[in-house]
Amino acid sequence: MFSTGTTYFLILVIVYILLVWGALIPFRAGLLYNGTVYCMAIGGYVAGFLSKNFDLPFIVCVLAAILVGLILGFIPALGFARTNGIVTAISSMALIFILESVIRNLDFLGGSTGMTGIHKENHLLLWAVILLIIFGVFLYRLNNSRIGRAWEAIQTDPQMAQSLGVNTFWMTVAALTLSSVFSATAGAVYAFNMRVLYPGTFSFTFLLNIMTMLFVGGRYTQWGAIISCPLLWSISVFMPTSIQKLSNYIYAVILILILMLRPEGIVTRRMTNKVKNFFTAKLSRRRQGAKA
């Protein structure tokens, strides 16, 4: 349907959207969590390892990646749920460096030379789109559920949330664990797209990209990522090779500009609230009309 280049590009955009969602969920609960790349690496390596050694089908590898990501995301979450602000941000970032040195020393994961031989999945784009839709619908429903409201309450005022009966500790752990699931899935798709993984890929640069996309798109709604990911990723792909080395700086400049000019990002809460209220109000009016 698409050329190889386009397919490759689109899949990476989807990977980024999933990762940005992975960063968004803890943010909704008031945490600046930088463990997304860590969980992505876990998902990538689990999927890659299973495909390479056992030739398991794509979807089985994804499910395994989710499972392992969930467990390895849950354990540190028990610690992070007791921290906040800058402490969470810094200590979760440290997970990337720890994992990187662990992978470098594990020969069955390819060590420093990287992992090759991940099998080709012919319908990867289709799978990626399906996963994107499933996760997107799930996240939407979650955001508008009892749990989503509890997270938002924690973000606004943890003590207030607690006095409404929210168990802030376990709700935070849940947010971080769910974030790991999104990131691990993104990692698995990424592994099948690249078909070769290096420990250094899952680096600080990746994290910077994700955070830029989150803040540029809008960190309060899931729709921001759908705009910012393709936009920013095409900047770094389609820009002339001569300045591609500068993409880190360009991202940083864009991030700073957006935060100064439009602090909530492109898609703001007011925008989504307007759309949502338009529909809910209309719906309830119709319901009342039917009753009368």
Added chain:
Amino acid sequence: MEQTEMMLKISDLSVYYGPICALKKVDLEVRKGEIVALLGSNGAGKSTLVNTIIGLLHAKRGKIEFMGRDITRQKTETTIQSGISVVPEGRGMLANMTVMENLQLGVYRHKGVDFNKNLEMIFEYFPILKERQWQAAGTLSGGEQQMLAISRAIVGEPKLLLMDELSLALSPAYVDIIFKALIKLRNEKGFTILLAEQNAKKALQYSDRGYVLDLGETVLEGDARELMGNPYVQTAYLGA
């Protein structure tokens, strides 16, 4: 006073912030259907008491019983679930969430509560909230926010309602409107209310009994009318 069912019984309660003693051997009782005022000036320990009852703070000594059960060391969410709601100091609005979402959070821990039915009752009491239900809570006026805070606390049909500084930053006319709504709620729904208030005059006017806290100690207690006539209360809290 006739023997009605005991709602809240606090005995010998002491609470510390580090080395600072905020509550010292406090005894307090609230019976079913009563409106009890908890008076005291800035720093007297009213908020500390409210927060200790719901388990946000922990007592060093003493006991808190709710409907005969010891809740002194109970987790906040369990206490909320068992039927205590709080209107926190400074309204505690979740400003970016809509009025409706705020109300929905009022039943976060409440199973078996008919949210829609209670919502209709609340909209009858406070029609303005119905009009504004899709609006962000932070865009309501101060008085409307206070109505929302009360509504959020009662939508889960609590047995005991704790209100911290209800009259804060409200005009006297608005305070009357809100207190009258509370009285009506108590009479119609049988709520029991503990009111922490600096505004002694209004609080005593609308309550049955009162306690006066000073520097963490109960210095006076009694019938609301008696307290209003008490010379100490008059000079210290009523500015007479």
